[in-house]
Amino acid sequence: MFILKRFPALFITIGLLFSAPAMASIFSYITHSEGEPAHATYTYVIQRWDPEPDNTPNPCYGWSQCWITINHKHDANGSPGSAVRSIVRVEKERYLSGVRAAVMSVESFPIQGTARHDGDPLTSNQECVGLFYESKEGGWSPNGRLLPGSLCGIAPPPVGACKITEGAVNLNYGDIDEVSLENAARAQNINITCNLAMKVLVIASGSDSGRVPLRTDNSLYADLFLDGNPGEKGSVINVPKNGTIPVEVKSILHTNGRVAPGHFSGSGSIILTMP
CATH class of the missing domain: 2.60.40.1090 (Fimbrial-type adhesion domain)
Known part of the structure; x- marks a missing residue:
């Protein structure tokens, strides 16, 4: 016997600018939501980060600074809000394999916690919590996005769809x-x-x-x-x-x-x- 747990949510729900990656490596989901779409609390699990191919580029390589954060999709374009926490700087890592190694040196998976969204409600581009790269340590980076290869489960009702x-x-x-x-x-x-x-x-x-x-x-x-x-x-x-x-x-x-x-x-x- 084995039990397949279900996690209600609409997964990677960036409806406007984001699509599910062809090769996923980072898996996260929201197990519970409270509140309303404009003011919500999410209980999340970042389940795992599988090994990356050696030549997959780091999208923020060469920035003046780049933080990997635990964050949520705050705006319709997929940019993050206030970070749950900032994990590590990775602007000197040329490839995602190095970014993963830097994160794994300070974090153990699965990572669990709660995240808060206060802002415009998202409909076609639903909320999710995952690993983001961004230029500001505490979040709120307009250029921030989910790391490539993220499968990021969206929130279940009452907040999600x-x-x-x-x-x-x-x-x-x-x-x-x-x-x-x-x-x-x-x-x-x-x-x-x-x-x-x-x-x-x-x-x-x-x-x-x-x-x-x-x-x-x-x-x-x-x-x-x-x-x-x-x-x-x-x-x-x-x-x-x-x-x-x-x-x-x-x-x-x-x-x-x-x-x-x-x-x-x-x-x-x-x-x-x-x-």
Whole structure:
């Protein structure tokens, strides 16, 4: 058995200027929102930052100063507001691999906390909390943006527009023998509902580069799929205002050598974003 946790929100919701990256490496989401769109508090998780290719450029290399911050999308163009905190300066790092190393030297993932938004409500460009690069230590940088490769889950209602109606998705394999583990599959539908007409990208991800580890010895893991697509590629759906669209969540098991008898379990995340 493993349980796939759902995190209500509309993921990476920069509707105007931002689209989901072709290769995501930084995963974050909002688990809870309070208040109203103009005055909101978000409980967030920055789940992981996967290794970067050696030649991916740092967008703020050569600036007079560049801070990596934990922040939220404050304006419709994707620029940040007041930083939760500033992590490290990286203007001397030519590549994102160096930026990641600098952040990893002072932070441990997952990073959890709360962020506050006080300002204009965002509709087509929904709020999210993630890792930003910006020229000011405390935030409020007009040139600040989410780091490239960010998959940044947007806020659920009452502040945001969309949510997953189910609680935890329990994909239960029951009793299964070792010879039947490889490629064993289980599936279940979830339902996405929005209070605005929205085009939504649904993402499913595990903690190990997208996979869900099921044994600490790495002998068993699960790959995730949404409507038949790899989980981190995701499924794009069009949700009408106050409507609901189903999405199939599937897990497929894979083995790595012999698997000892006994219980197996793990968890992943479902994130909503905008394509």
